[in-house]
Amino acid sequence: RHGDIVAALLANGADPNKENQSTGNFPLLMTAQNGHREIVAALLAKGADPNKIDQKDGIFPLLMAAQQGHGDVVAALLANGADPNMENESTGTFPLLMASQNGHGDIVTALLAKGADPNKESENNDFFPLIAAAGNGHVQCVAHLIAGGANIHRIWKEAGLNSLELCLGMFEEENEPGFKHACWRGAKALLEAGATRQDGTIPDLPPEPAQTG
Incomplete structure (x- = not known):
């Protein structure tokens, strides 16, 4: 399971905020966008920044979870300090x-x-x-x-x-x-x-x- 792999990586010191330099993606963004609540929770527990922004596209975890309708992910992000009024500076969304x-x-x-x-x-x-x-x-x-x-x-x-x-x-x-x-x-x-x-x-x-x- 992907969740088990992520848990093992985090337990061995993987950086939950590490960003793909070519795409701008990072773990919390991708898991929030795809609705993987358990992985989102694991990343947040290990210090993932709920307000981190994709420097390429200006998107961020709460924006993508809200857009895609992942209510449980939205709840987890908000409970861990995600800013409900943050805006994508590129698109205004x-x-x-x-x-x-x-x-x-x-x-x-x-x-x-x-x-x-x-x-x-x-x-x-x-x-x-x-x-x-x-x-x-x-x-x-x-x-x-x-x-x-x-x-x-x-x-x-x-x-x-x-x-x-x-x-x-x-x-x-x-x-x-x-x-x-x-x-x-x-x-x-x-x-x-x-x-x-x-x-x-x-x-x-x-x-x-x-x-x-």
Whole structure:
């Protein structure tokens, strides 16, 4: 088993923070990304840095675990001091944004409980978790973010739209059934939470679109 091999290497003095100079990868990053909770725990117990960054791509263990939906790995990293608000300086992505965008509601909750900022925005394009969750129809994430203090009226500066306006706009423009329904779900969740247009008006929710498959 890989876990046994890693344990043996660590017991014999292997450096848990050693980085591959050509790729920038390091053990905790790869195991977190792939969801190997037991190996993550072993590395952390031997002093692996939960906030170490891949110098090539700017990625880090908590970001990749949150993005991939590995909730048990996220919990282990947070329990060992991983910063829930750390950001990839190359792409502007951060754990709460990626968990929200990909619909990992349990991870959204875990990050918020450890102090993740529900209103944090990407340094690259001002994107923020609520608009990412709503635009992809992840209603559980929308609910968790709002309960955690996300501002439902916040405007995405790059588009000049708030989350509700973006969902409704994409609903009108989108033809792919799955994505169209995701936009509808996001708009419905926001309206139920009290979202309005920027001028304060409350739009009518369009009829629910048919789903295929």
